[in-house]
Amino acid sequence: MRMPRRRMQATRSRMAGRINWFYYAAPQTFYSLAGKSTPVFYALAAILGAIGLYIGFFVAPTDAQQGEGYRIIFIHVPTAWMSMFLYVVMAFWAAIGLAFNTRLSSMMAQAIAPTGAWMTFLALWTGALWGKPMWGTWWVWDARLTSELILLFLYLGFMALQAAIDEPRRADRAGALLAIVGVVNVPIIYFSVQWWNTLHQGASVSITRSPTMATTMLWGMLVMALAFWMYCIGATLTRVRAIILERERHADWVRDLKGSPQ
Amino acid sequence: MQPPLLEKEGNLLLPFRAPRTAQMNASAPIAAFACVVRRDLLLAMRRRSDVATTLFFFVIVVSLFPLGVGPEMNLLRTMAPGVVWVAALLASMLALNRLFSGDYADGTLEQLVLAPHPLGLLVGAKVAAHWLVTGLPLVLLAPLLGLAFDLNAKSLGILMLSLLLGTPTLGLIGAIGAALTLGLRGAGVLLSLLVLPLYIPVLIFGAGAVEAVAAGLGAGAHLSVLGALLVLAVFFAPWAAALALRISLE
Amino acid sequence: MLLANGLECVRGERRLFRDVGFELDPGALLHVQGRNGSGKTSLLRMICGLLAPAAGDIQWNGTDIRTLAESYRGELFYLGHQNAIKDDLTATENLLVSETLAEAPVTRASARDSLDRLGLKGYEDLPTRVLSQGQKRRVALARLLFRERSRLWVLDEPFVALDPHAVREVAGIIADQLGGGGIVIYTTHQDVDLAAHQRIELRLGK
Known part of the structure; x- marks a missing residue:
């Protein structure tokens, strides 16, 4: 299960000739690296977001069927993508932390969860805003919306479990196991919700499928997706820095930080 | 308190004991499995009120629905599968708290972890015993409640069958959650937050099977998926729950 | 070792x-x-x-x-801080369960003998919840007599x-x-x- 310390050191020396990944895996070095790169990600997010919104609001044509209301998809679709993708990334880091007992990966998983939940919430909210003018109701039990709601529950469960455990090691490992179980279940849940939806032919309107998508719409969506990527990376790194400080607050290097500004 | 009775029940523990002949005893895992199942059944027999509470909860939740939505039989008939299934889901979740917490509190859980057997096997035994006292009664009681919702005989049969296939899966998935939340404050509410989203596929296919029959379609596909979910759960859940127990016991 | x-x-x-x-x-x-x-x-x-x-x-x-x-x-034999006995089982049943799980050679008779040796004669068939702290500890310690091989x-x-x-x-x-x-x-x-x-x-x- 766990990588014995000795083998870890052997791997470390073997890799010394190439890029030394373990150097960056130490919380201390990662802390300063993340500190330097966070502003870059935020800046990119702002720039890409401005471009994407400009395309979305001014360049992309009005949809023949849905009018102006469709423009919410420039937020809705990227957040929905991120919400699903982040869960997988979170489970990946959590699993690495569980298997190799690397503290930083567990901290990454913990840092990703709130951003993922936030993206899920945004996707649901914008979905509801989009649904009101289109279907005349805030909520329909559409397969995608329902799966997204369940995904939000999974995020909240992960965060609640970690919050309830005081011992960091147990919180990391218990959360990791839950995330892995969740990631195995997500396809099953998605498949069953799809099945359920096709059986109950009430609300079978699909939310993201528009008949033909203009090229500019597609571009706008892609740029917005990139902007959300940058935002999520930036937010995660900011949070991971806070977690590192909290967990290592008794370490010498954190005490030394108090004297210096950064 | 009643020595003669205890003596008689206690004999349950004896017959399946395997003799220790060599280091590698092929029947040892089976004996250990049977030992844990028997122990938990015996404990449940001495605490019958706990079992009754779960059943009572199941019945009362189901009977609340007509009071909430009105006594119109057509409406109730369409709702019945969903109502019975949701109630079964909640009842089995309510019982999950007891799965490991007693053993955790008195230290027997540590001894189970230290027993020279795969922990997943012993967890499987605990889930099996737990299902026999909390899941099986739900299966047997469900047709009675279905009658109150005017389900026909065929639907009732499928309802039982779907519960028979579905409730063990609920117990197996729930065991992971119960192991993860062991000894935490507010474990009960937390457990429901962790476990209920994972129950959704079982709910969909369980209730769906009965609805399909009521709509004149076959329930075969639904029941097959329920069976597949059960097989998956039997193979993976005890292992995951065992890992969760080790994490929680550290 | x-x-x-x-x-x-x-x-x-x-x-x-x-x-x-x-x-x-x-x-x-x-x-x-x-x-x-x-x-x-x-x-x-x-x-x-x-x-x-x-x-x-x-x-x-x-x-x-x-x-x-x-x-x-x-x-390995581990005697924990807690006694690891079930309150609703009798002392004998507790021994039968724990030793069967540990693959130790135990019978109803040998379980009773070991309890007698630890001064629990007459308490073998009572649910352990009625026993005193010291008596419960003795039930837990009776397991030692089956673990020579550990x-x-x-x-x-x-x-x-x-x-x-x-x-x-x-x-x-x-x-x-x-x-x-x-x-x-x-x-x-x-x-x-x-x-x-x-x-x-x-x-x-x-």
């Missing part, structure tokens, strides 16, 4: 101990000492493999105990709540095990005289 290297224990924020090591041969007795909260129970749980050390490793016959897993657990005994406060007579009885059982080449690791706050040909005192904390 049992070798521990550079063990470190961190619970929550606090480091309880670091760089703890020892080597125990057959017949050795290790007495773990220290104040409350110094990590005695944590060390014993580490030796059992219940708790992963923050650093260091534990080897049994030259192999890490995490690798050995079940075969190591087959050699070559490593880890006993957390075995003498707690026992009267002097029972303490002598248990000390005798431990002495027999040591004489038969078993390794015993224990903690106690009581003054109990245990003799062994290799006796190590380990003090945790300052």
Whole structure:
């Protein structure tokens, strides 16, 4: 299960000739690296977001069927993508932390969860805003919306479990196991919700499928997706820095930080 | 308190004991499995009120629905599968708290972890015993409640069958959650937050099977998926729950 | 036989101990000492493999105990802080269950004999919830009589709540095990005289 310390050191020396990944895996070095790169990600997010919104609001044509209301998809679709993708990334880091007992990966998983939940919430909210003018109701039990709601529950469960455990090691490992179980279940849940939806032919309107998508719409969506990527990376790194400080607050290097500004 | 009775029940523990002949005893895992199942059944027999509470909860939740939505039989008939299934889901979740917490509190859980057997096997035994006292009664009681919702005989049969296939899966998935939340404050509410989203596929296919029959379609596909979910759960859940127990016991 | 290297224990924020090591041969007795909260129970749980050390490793016959897993657990007897007996089962039933799980040779008769030897004659068929603290501890300790084959005994406060007579009885059982080449690791706050040909005192904390 766990990588014995000795083998870890052997791997470390073997890799010394190439890029030394373990150097960056130490919380201390990662802390300063993340500190330097966070502003870059935020800046990119702002720039890409401005471009994407400009395309979305001014360049992309009005949809023949849905009018102006469709423009919410420039937020809705990227957040929905991120919400699903982040869960997988979170489970990946959590699993690495569980298997190799690397503290930083567990901290990454913990840092990703709130951003993922936030993206899920945004996707649901914008979905509801989009649904009101289109279907005349805030909520329909559409397969995608329902799966997204369940995904939000999974995020909240992960965060609640970690919050309830005081011992960091147990919180990391218990959360990791839950995330892995969740990631195995997500396809099953998605498949069953799809099945359920096709059986109950009430609300079978699909939310993201528009008949033909203009090229500019597609571009706008892609740029917005990139902007959300940058935002999520930036937010995660900011949070991971806070977690590192909290967990290592008794370490010498954190005490030394108090004297210096950064 | 009643020595003669205890003596008689206690004999349950004896017959399946395997003799220790060599280091590698092929029947040892089976004996250990049977030992844990028997122990938990015996404990449940001495605490019958706990079992009754779960059943009572199941019945009362189901009977609340007509009071909430009105006594119109057509409406109730369409709702019945969903109502019975949701109630079964909640009842089995309510019982999950007891799965490991007693053993955790008195230290027997540590001894189970230290027993020279795969922990997943012993967890499987605990889930099996737990299902026999909390899941099986739900299966047997469900047709009675279905009658109150005017389900026909065929639907009732499928309802039982779907519960028979579905409730063990609920117990197996729930065991992971119960192991993860062991000894935490507010474990009960937390457990429901962790476990209920994972129950959704079982709910969909369980209730769906009965609805399909009521709509004149076959329930075969639904029941097959329920069976597949059960097989998956039997193979993976005890292992995951065992890992969760080790994490929680550290 | 049992070798521990550079063990470190961190619970929550606090480091309880670091760089703890020892080597125990057959017949050795290790007495773990220290104040409350110094990590005695944590060390014993580490030796059992219940708790992963923050650093260091534990080897049994030259192999890490995490690798050995079940075969190591087959050699091990752990008496925890808690008695690990079910309140709703009788003393005899408790023994039957725990020893069957441990693959120890147990019958209803031998279970009753062992309970008698620990002074529980007449209490064998009562649910253990009606027993006193000391009597419950004796039920837990009766398991020792089935574990001669376990070559490593880890006993957390075995003498707690026992009267002097029972303490002598248990000390005798431990002495027999040591004489038969078993390794015993224990903690106690009581003054109990245990003799062994290799006796190590380990003090945790300052």
